[in-house]
Amino acid sequence: MFTGIIEEIGRVKSLNETEAIYRLRIKAPKVSSSLQPGASVCVNGACLTVVQVKEDDLNLEVMAETIRCTNLGQLSGGDCVNLERALKADGRIDGHFVSGHVDGTGILSKKIIQGTDVFMQFKAPEEILRYITLKGSVAIDGVSLSVSHLDHSSFGVSLIPFTLKNSILDQKKIGASVNIECDILAKYIERFSQKRPKQSSITPSFLKEHGYI
Numbered sequence: 001m002f003t004g005i006i007e008e009i010g011r012v013k014s015l016n017e018t019e020a021i022y023r024l025r026i027k028a029p030k031v032s033s034s035l036q037p038g039a040s041v042c043v044n045g046a047c048l049t050v051v052q053v054k055e056d057d058l059n060l061e062v063m064a065e066t067i068r069c070t071n072l073g074q075l076s077g078g079d080c081v082n083l084e085r086a087l088k089a090d091g092r093i094d095g096h097f098v099s100g101h102v103d104g105t106g107i108l109s110k111k112i113i114q115g116t117d118v119f120m121q122f123k124a125p126e127e128i129l130r131y132i133t134l135k136g137s138v139a140i141d142g143v144s145l146s147v148s149h150l151d152h153s154s155f156g157v158s159l160i161p162f163t164l165k166n167s168i169l170d171q172k173k174i175g176a177s178v179n180i181e182c183d184i185l186a187k188y189i190e191r192f193s194q195k196r197p198k199q200s201s202i203t204p205s206f207l208k209e210h211g212y213i
Contacts, residue, residue, distance in 0.1 A: 001087045002042045004095030004137075004144020006167045007031055010043075012079045013057065015072075022062040024048070024072070029056040031083045040100070042084040044168075045142035045179040046070050047100025070102045071141075071177040080168045082142040095144025096137040102179045104128050106140075108172050109154060118164060120172070121149060121156040124180060129155065131182035131190075139181040143167050 010028035017023075024043070031041060032053050039050045041058065046066055052059035067073040075081070087093070106128065110121035122140070124132070132138060134150045143163060149156030164170040172178065 002047070002084050002098040002100055002142070003087055003091075003093050004084070004098045004139045004142060006082045006084055006143055008083045009166070009168060010058070010081050010083045012075050012077055012081060014077055015062075015075050020064060022064070022067055022073075023051075024060045024062050024075070026058045026060070026081060026083070027056055028058050028083055031085055032056055032058050035085065040086045042082075042086075042098070042100045042142050044070070044072060044081050045098070045100065045139050045181055046072060046102050066102075069104060070179045071105055072179075074177060080171065082167050084142060096139075097184055098139045098142070098144060098181060099184055100142075101181065103131070103182050104180055105177045106154075106180050108174055108176045108178060110156070111172075111174060114158070116161050118159045118170065119148070119156055120159065120169070121154050122178060122180070123154045128180055128182060129153070131186040133183070133186065136186070137183045139179075141167070141169060141178050142181075143169060 008028055008030040010026040013025040013027055015024050035050050035053055037050055040047050041050055048060040050058055051061050062072055106122035106124035109123045112119040132147055132150055132155045134147055136147050138145055138147055145157040147155050148158050
């Protein structure tokens with residue numbers, strides 16, 4: 001579990017495919033200093049497992065399914081990525097609950113400078129937009145943000161200078177792909193509503209008609 005508060009911008013050293021699994025190597029001096037093999041780390045919003053820590057480098061394994069559902073397969077040497085270590089049980093939740101299970105990708109379609117802030121709009125498929133709520137939470141490349149715009153085919157967020165400086169989102173160009181994770185609460189609410197038991201046919205009128213009351 002993560003919070004969507006980026007701890008470090010790492011730099012990709014390599015991404016290689018070996019026997020149906022991808023191996024990702026990232027230079028991350030801050031994050032790597034406290035991680036051990038088996039630990040979870042969020043890379044551009046995707047939860048990955050650390051298999052080796054060597055000096056300032058993180059070595060991670062990426063499943064083919066993760067490559068298919070995210071933008072991680074587009075990474076190459078020199079690219080920057082957002083990094084966050086797993087949430088500690090005694091830590092503050094300064095963003096929102098982020099599972100690191102990316103729902104899909106969107107495309108940056110608009111970028112507008114508004115004073116010191118930047119507004120970004122993303123095109124997204126219906127299966128993602130159904131969980132997006134105006135003023136609700138969403139994770140973009142692992143960054144916890146609030147939705148400030150929503151229409152039938154896209155949604156938008158506004159980024160303050162701190163977020164722009166401490167994540168890779170300011171480097172995104174129009175047409176860039178981003179990982180999107182919707183608020184997990186919306187998905188649970190939908191699931192529970194689908195599982196509601198059918199209304200019972202036993203009513204006070206039924207009981208009276210059959211002599212029980």
